[in-house]
Amino acid sequence: MRRRHFVLGCFLASYIVTARTILVLAPHPDDAALYASGVIYAAHQRGDVVKIAFLTNGDFYTDIDDHYVERGLKLEEETVASMAELGPQAEDLLFLGYGDTTTEFIYHRKDETSVVTSPAGVSATYAQYGLNRQSFHETVFGSPAPYVRGNIRADFRKILEIHRPDEIFATHLVDENPDHAGVYLFLYDALVAFSRTEMGKFYNPAVYCGIVHAPNESDWPQKPGSQSKPFARPKYLELTARRPGF
Numbered sequence: 001m002r003r004r005h006f007v008l009g010c011f012l013a014s015y016i017v018t019a020r021t022i023l024v025l026a027p028h029p030d031d032a033a034l035y036a037s038g039v040i041y042a043a044h045q046r047g048d049v050v051k052i053a054f055l056t057n058g059d060f061y062t063d064i065d066d067h068y069v070e071r072g073l074k075l076e077e078e079t080v081a082s083m084a085e086l087g088p089q090a091e092d093l094l095f096l097g098y099g100d101t102t103t104e105f106i107y108h109r110k111d112e113t114s115v116v117t118s119p120a121g122v123s124a125t126y127a128q129y130g131l132n133r134q135s136f137h138e139t140v141f142g143s144p145a146p147y148v149r150g151n152i153r154a155d156f157r158k159i160l161e162i163h164r165p166d167e168i169f170a171t172h173l174v175d176e177n178p179d180h181a182g183v184y185l186f187l188y189d190a191l192v193a194f195s196r197t198e199m200g201k202f203y204n205p206a207v208y209c210g211i212v213h214a215p216n217e218s219d220w221p222q223k224p225g226s227q228s229k230p231f232a233r234p235k236y237l238e239l240t241a242r243r244p245g246f
């Protein structure tokens, strides 16, 4: 009997040691599925904790005139459904709710205080799906975040503090979409800032970066012609293997 307890104890110990936390950072609602479906599915199947954070609601485009926010919320709803197919549930999805196409601009802007209004006409974070059915900033800080750099920085930093992911997947700086580059820039800042705190002193995650929109190749990915053929290799993919600053 004792032996059986010992064996069970070893099994539990090894399970606890091997269960990891994976964070996927998506600039827009469709990007987690586009560049990290395999990672998300495999991690969930292994029993890892999987968290997916969406920087914007993808509300720049709409097929209904001026209904940008409705479009953003519809994308959130569809994302909850598509991620559930891969495993993660609504409470694992963190919708940050910043303005589509604004985030790289906000990062580089000298003015840190005046609030940016997105092309969708919105100037503070919003969400109605995912964790607590509200934007991540509302969950953590109690109110929506006006679109300024400090608030995006604070959200990224909180995600690292709360979840301490072992592996982080992000879009790379060379990706030609401004929000995709924005994810990289804000992640870099958050990692540096967190590593300088007492809490983050020994925090050393593996960071993997990928491309959705290859630079100078806006038609990538071209359809491979048949489902059994892989996509062509995007230009500059090898650059993403280098992690300047990390």
Ligand SMILES: [Zn+2]
Pocket (backbone or CB within 6 Å): 027, 028, 031, 177, 180, 212
């Ligand atoms: Zn995107």
